[in-house]
Amino acid sequence: MKNIVVCGGASHDHLMTYDGNFEESLVRDNLQKVSVSYYAESHETTFGGCASNIAYSLSLFGIRPIIFTVLGNNSKRYTDWLNTHNINTDFLFFDNSQLCASFYILTDNKSNQISFFSPNAMKNFEMCMSFSCFNPEEVFMAILAPNLPERMLALANSAISNNIAYLFDPGQSITALKSEDIIHVLKHSKGLIVNDYEFSLIINKTALDLPKLRELTDFIIVTKGKHGCDLYEKDSEPVNIPSELDALVVDPTGAGDAFRSGLLYGLYNNFDLQTSCKYGIASSLECIKYIGCQKHEFDLNKIHETLKRVFNLSQLPLNLN
Numbered sequence: 558m559k560n561i562v563v564c565g566g567a568s569h570d571h572l573m574t575y576d577g578n579f580e581e582s583l584v585r586d587n588l589q590k591v592s593v594s595y596y597a598e599s600h601e602t603t604f605g606g607c608a609s610n611i612a613y614s615l616s617l618f619g620i621r622p623i624i625f626t627v628l629g630n631n632s633k634r635y636t637d638w639l640n641t642h643n644i645n646t647d648f649l650f651f652d653n654s655q656l657c658a659s660f661y662i663l664t665d666n667k668s669n670q671i672s673f674f675s676p677n678a679m680k681n682f683e684m685c686m687s688f689s690c691f692n693p694e695e696v697f698m699a700i701l702a703p704n705l706p707e708r709m710l711a712l713a714n715s716a717i718s719n720n721i722a723y724l725f726d727p728g729q730s731i732t733a734l735k736s737e738d739i740i741h742v743l744k745h746s747k748g749l750i751v752n753d754y755e756f757s758l759i760i761n762k763t764a765l766d767l768p769k770l771r772e773l774t775d776f777i778i779v780t781k782g783k784h785g786c787d788l789y790e791k792d793s794e795p796v797n798i799p800s801e802l803d804a805l806v807v808d809p810t811g812a813g814d815a816f817r818s819g820l821l822y823g824l825y826n827n828f829d830l831q832t833s834c835k836y837g838i839a840s841s842l843e844c845i846k847y848i849g850c851q852k853h854e855f856d857l858n859k860i861h862e863t864l865k866r867v868f869n870l871s872q873l874p875l876n877l878n
Contacts, residue, residue: 559695560645561622561821562688563612564712565702565726566679567635568658570605572810572848573597575665595663595671603849604638605660607702607728610811610850614818614840616643617855620825623648625699627685629657629678638851648691650684668782668809674729682707687715696721697825698747700817703728706738713742722747725774726817731758739763740773748776750820752813776830780816782809786834798834801867804842811850812841819860839863 575595582593608626615622623645628635630653639646655678662672686708688699699716701709701723709730716723725746727734734742740763743749749770751759756779760766767789771777777789785800819840823833839860843853 559697560691561615561620561697561825562625562648562691562699562721563608563615563622563702564625564685564699564709565608565611565704566606566658566660566674566676567604567609567624567626567628568606568660568674569631569635570603570810570850571659571661572599572601572603572808573661573663574599574808575663577665578667579665579669579671580667597663599848601848603851604635605811605850606658607726607814609635609639609644610814611700611702611817611821612639612644613642613851614815614844614853615821617853618818618822618840618860619857620822621645625685626650626704627652627678627681629653629655631656642851650681652678652681652684655681662810664808664810668806670810672729676705679705679708682711686711688712688719688721689715691719691721693719693721698821699723700726700821701742701746702726702814702817703730706730706733706735709734710738710742713745717745724817724821725749727751727759728755728813731755731762734762736763740765743770744773746774748778749774750778750780750817752780752782778820778830778834780813782812785838786816788830788834790830796831798831798838799867800838801842804845806845808848809845810848812845814850815844815853816841835864835868836860839867842867 576598612622612624621643625648627650658677658679659675664670771789779787785798788796816837819837820833823836843855847853
């Protein structure tokens with residue numbers, strides 16, 4: 558059976574909430590000089606990082622994904638957690654001179670977020686820079702989730718040279734990637750997945766409009782929070798796939814990663830893209846019920862209940878994995 562390889566970060570996440578709106582503390586005419594302090598109502602430390610989050614939700618779907626990233630010298634509890642949740646850790650790298658990556662995120666009561674990321678061990682560019690340790694015939698697909706730009710570009714080039722299909726999921730890395738690199742990685746990808754703000758950044762940075770971007774890859778998925786996602790397939794009309802507008806949102810952090818796990822599950826089982834996106838939405842709806850990116854639990858029965866409720870699906874595809 559072929560594998561899904563999840564690339565990106567694995568970090569210790571520090572999740573905090575602010576009982577107010579960031580907008581109220583910003584002076585629009587004086588943004589060139591910002592000095593702001595927020596009182597965090599709560600603070601919880603959890604396991605996170607895009608690669609780990611995606612792999613975690615994939616394991617809930619019954620898939621044993623491979624996580625491909627660099628951890629530091631404080632990773633014992635983290636690797637134990639991954640192994641406990643049926644995630645393949647055989648291809649992890651460890652830099653024992655550094656701590657694991659850390660992610661600090663503050664969320665206001667409108668689900669706006671301010672975040673800080675410290676890569677620590679991920680800055681070791683002698684590790685996890687190539688797919689040469691994999692047999693390409695055993696890889697179904699890789700996902701290039703947010704990473705340091707040097708590693709993301711190196712892994713894309715390695716995937717291209719090894720004929721490994723990959724999804725391009727640049728996320729927070731967009732601002733650090735050069736325009737020509739974004740175009741290069743996108744041109745060789747199976748598809749692009751970003752949220753609506755990130756998609757605007759790509760358009761601005763590459764100076765390519767939507768029609769031109771659609772020519773570069775097989776599909777583009779733009780997630781839009783409670784409004785679901787927009788799907789652009791080559792030679793097809795755009796489709797909006799709605800979500801559950803009144804869904805309970807305890808914490809939006811990690812919802813995008815949960816979406817990607819459902820999408821990958823659908824693609825792995827040869828479902829069409831619209832159905833795969835619906836699995837992604839169902840997965841994200843479970844994630845947002847909890848504080849933290851790896852606190853939710855579900856099985857396929859739960860996902861199918863959500864699909865029936867949200868999309869009124871009476872016939873569901875078989876679980877083929």
